[in-house]
Amino acid sequence: MPLGLSEEELDLIDDMVAARRTVKRGSLLFRNGEKFTSLYAIRTGFFKTCVASEDGRDQVTGFQMAGEVVGLDGIVNDYHTCDAVALEDAEVCVMPFDRIEELSRAVNSLQRHVHKIMSREIVREHGVMLLLGSMRAEERLATFLLNLVQRLHARGFSQSELILRMTREEIGSFLGLKLETVSRTFSRFAEEGIVEVKQRHVRILNTDALKDIVNPKSGAGTA
Amino acid sequence: MPLGLSEEELDLIDDMVAARRTVKRGSLLFRNGEKFTSLYAIRTGFFKTCVASEDGRDQVTGFQMAGEVVGLDGIVNDYHTCDAVALEDAEVCVMPFDRIEELSRAVNSLQRHVHKIMSREIVREHGVMLLLGSMRAEERLATFLLNLVQRLHARGFSQSELILRMTREEIGSFLGLKLETVSRTFSRFAEEGIVEVKQRHVRILNTDALKDIVNPKSGAGTA
DNA sequence: CGTAATGTTGAGCGCATTCAAGCCGGGTGG
DNA sequence: CCACCCGGCTTGAATGCGCTCAACATTACG
Numbered sequence A, B: 001m002p003l004g005l006s007e008e009e010l011d012l013i014d015d016m017v018a019a020r021r022t023v024k025r026g027s028l029l030f031r032n033g034e035k036f037t038s039l040y041a042i043r044t045g046f047f048k049t050c051v052a053s054e055d056g057r058d059q060v061t062g063f064q065m066a067g068e069v070v071g072l073d074g075i076v077n078d079y080h081t082c083d084a085v086a087l088e089d090a091e092v093c094v095m096p097f098d099r100i101e102e103l104s105r106a107v108n109s110l111q112r113h114v115h116k117i118m119s120r121e122i123v124r125e126h127g128v129m130l131l132l133g134s135m136r137a138e139e140r141l142a143t144f145l146l147n148l149v150q151r152l153h154a155r156g157f158s159q160s161e162l163i164l165r166m167t168r169e170e171i172g173s174f175l176g177l178k179l180e181t182v183s184r185t186f187s188r189f190a191e192e193g194i195v196e197v198k199q200r201h202v203r204i205l206n207t208d209a210l211k212d213i214v215n216p217k218s219g220a221g222t223a
Numbered sequence C: 001c002g003t004a005a006t007g008t009t010g011a012g013c014g015c016a017t018t019c020a021a022g023c024c025g026g027g028t029g030g
Numbered sequence D: 001c002c003a004c005c006c007g008g009c010t011t012g013a014a015t016g017c018g019c020t021c022a023a024c025a026t027t028a029c030g
Helices: A007-016 A097-106 A108-134 A137-154 A168-175 A179-191 A207-214 B007-016 B097-106 B108-134 B137-154 B168-175 B179-191 B207-214
Strands: A019-023 A028-030 A038-052 A058-065 A083-096 A161-163 A195-198 A201-204 B019-023 B028-030 B038-052 B058-065 B083-096 B161-163 B195-198 B201-204
Touching (some): A019 A028, A019 A038, A038 A168, A058 A108, A058 A137, A058 A168, A058 B108, A097 B108, A108 B038, A108 B097, A108 B108, A137 A161, A137 A168, A179 A195, B019 B038, B038 B097, B038 B168, B083 B097, B137 B161, B137 B168, B168 B179
Antiparallel strands (some): A019 A083, A028 A083, A195 A201, B019 B083, B038 B058
16 A cells, blocks of 8 residues: 555565455444454555543544554554444455564565554654644644545545545544534634535635644735 | 563664663754664653644653653654653663664564564553543643653652652643643642642652542542 | 434533743852 | 842633533434
């Protein structure tokens, strides 16, 4: 899924994949407490991962789409510490971690690749921490939309139109907001002509305005 | 520093370490934008890592102490994306990442070890996301104190007494609070007899009460 | 077609923030 | 040695953003 792989490297990936697995919308790929065996590369579909505090509250830690890898949390303790839930019917490649380690000992580029995937996740989470720690509701939602649409665009989808696979509550959990706040903020964006929102269908009318909310530049206005 | 290493594995670690480096209090081990070459194992001292948004705000992403590793953020793009600042005079082992990859291809246990370190960081950040996304000020500070004292205790320090190496502002940045809120919350804990706070010196008088704030159990009270 | 899940909107409230003033402690230089 | 200064910390008062609670609208789905 990442670019720049030679043919032999693609063969390698085939070697890693023990099986394919389909996950129905609403069901779990793995759950908190489950034994860790494999990483999963998403082929199609859309997931959320979430952790739970002891007293029931839970926090969505990310949304994953085709080409992304889930399951890294399980490596430390041989048990998963979060749930991975399919938000639409999905198909994943099951890659047993033993096999990954074995092959990545033999193939430098694969080893490097695995390291980068883990580091990328760490850096992504830094960004989420910045969002949760210091942004206001509008900034959070704008950041979220820009990030989603950018990742979709990289997969050949529209730059300006997207369908949300998750509920307002799930967006809120991820962004550290209540669902009502998410809804209200969407409405405010719509009033200002920045987006068009019809339930889960979102059309971005003014990307610059969104960027300006995230990173207000003195001069820039609503071009 | 982690337990259960054989003699030969310890030799390996020696092989990885290119040099030691001392970092004076207040100065940077590495900074955002700097080329990535190495991971750093902290021998002594105390660090914070922080990321900055484009418009100046910054977010402390973690505090690291002896035995912990910093620099993982640099692997993805070959550049660091955060700053690592020494909060007291420190000494680190410089471990060139090329060397780490080379050796971990040869030694299974080292490879596994590297993977676990990265996965542990991912899981740690999940916990921080839960904190930032869903906890109130008191819960955040209580969680923070319990985590700090637990890590210190694992290093042979007191279970109930600690010296904060960071300012209220840095604590606040990490916890997604303003420094005044941190200060007020400390005072509230002190009023309630849960802790004794004198500037950076903190003595925990009632660990159970702290745990109860983090994870309120119906029956449990201020034993 | 009816029911439950999801989403929107309003009113009032509360927690954390903002702004501001004062305190404490440590280091420096007169 | 003491006065001063400055960064860090504490505390107070007022504000406001996001939350809570509640009613209603809309959509999905059996």
